[in-house]
Amino acid sequence: MQFFTLLVSLIATVAATSTCSDNPAFRRFSFGGIKGLIVSDGPAIFTENPFLVPDAVVRRSRRASFRSVSPLIGQQNVAIIDLPDARVMVDAGSVNIPEFPQFRNAGRLISNMKAAGVEPESINAVLFTHAHGDHVSGVTTVDGKAAFPNAKLYISKVDHEFWTQENVPNLKPEVIPNDMIQALKDIYLRSIKPYGGRVVLVEANGKPLRGVTFIPTPGHSPGHSAVRFQGKGEALFATGDSWITKADQLENPEWEFFIELDAVQAYKSRIKALNGAARRRDLVLSYHESFPGLGHVSVNGAAFSWTPAETEFMGTAVKTEC
Ligand SMILES: [Zn+2]
Numbered sequence: 001m002q003f004f005t006l007l008v009s010l011i012a013t014v015a016a017t018s019t020c021s022d023n024p025a026f027r028r029f030s031f032g033g034i035k036g037l038i039v040s041d042g043p044a045i046f047t048e049n050p051f052l053v054p055d056a057v058v059r060r061s062r063r064a065s066f067r068s069v070s071p072l073i074g075q076q077n078v079a080i081i082d083l084p085d086a087r088v089m090v091d092a093g094s095v096n097i098p099e100f101p102q103f104r105n106a107g108r109l110i111s112n113m114k115a116a117g118v119e120p121e122s123i124n125a126v127l128f129t130h131a132h133g134d135h136v137s138g139v140t141t142v143d144g145k146a147a148f149p150n151a152k153l154y155i156s157k158v159d160h161e162f163w164t165q166e167n168v169p170n171l172k173p174e175v176i177p178n179d180m181i182q183a184l185k186d187i188y189l190r191s192i193k194p195y196g197g198r199v200v201l202v203e204a205n206g207k208p209l210r211g212v213t214f215i216p217t218p219g220h221s222p223g224h225s226a227v228r229f230q231g232k233g234e235a236l237f238a239t240g241d242s243w244i245t246k247a248d249q250l251e252n253p254e255w256e257f258f259i260e261l262d263a264v265q266a267y268k269s270r271i272k273a274l275n276g277a278a279r280r281r282d283l284v285l286s287y288h289e290s291f292p293g294l295g296h297v298s299v300n301g302a303a304f305s306w307t308p309a310e311t312e313f314m315g316t317a318v319k320t321e322c
Helices: 002-016 055-064 111-115 131-138 156-163 178-195 244-249 263-280
Strands: 026-031 034-046 072-082 088-092 126-129 150-155 201-203 212-216 224-230 235-238 281-285 294-300 304-309
Touching: 026 111, 034 111, 055 244, 126 201, 150 156, 156 178, 156 201, 156 212, 156 304, 201 224, 201 281, 235 263, 244 304, 263 294
Parallel strands: 088 126, 126 150, 150 201, 235 281
Antiparallel strands: 026 034, 034 072, 072 088, 212 224, 224 235, 281 294, 294 304
């Protein structure tokens, strides 16, 4: 009888945690005396291989890393950092971008941050690593309003100026359709629109807030930047899409991601970012890495290794379907 009662209670527990709304994914952490929170915006789901290397090669590497093979699943890890002067967010996930169905199950940032006790009104600044839709569109609500009404948006001057040109050039027409370039421009423009003039353009290596540096890592997008937060004796290096995940461009930095506008430059930036993170022993936030995307990079011959940050609690698996 006791066993039966236990079984019923176990089944009830599983049922109670089986919906996305009951599975908020956030993770608190700290570095150098600064408190942070990683909030999941949900998955990026690729039904087709997005790398310009043979499918079999990608599958082999994903299998070796115990990552999903079909589809290829990545994550969107959004950082919220409590600086002495401001509460800042790095990238903002995906909302309302039907042009990119890979992100149709994303858009969970707001509900997950509220579950962590953080209200959108408390965000003072959103720092974009680049202007692609899966990093910027989450600053709007589904009906096109500012999701973070008290925030300014920060982005590298180079990336903003590239994606807001009247005619954005397609630098890779043999791979990227022209309408995809247009869609990226449209998404960026409609994401920043509700913020009016509250868009701050950051120069290369600019320090727009105390303790924050935009480090140019161009190639994926012309003004792509990593964002480095300096704490006391320890730094957080938020790398955006300098590489995608461990199983692809970290262990195989020569792999080309289809949307990289300048793949040669992207490779150079990736090597520089990875070597720098390894040498400085930074805590790294990798945006599309498995949740929560915090870890350390080390050099491994001509490639690199990823060691997830130590954690006492990892009970927040992210579902791909609701
Ligand atoms: Zn991305």
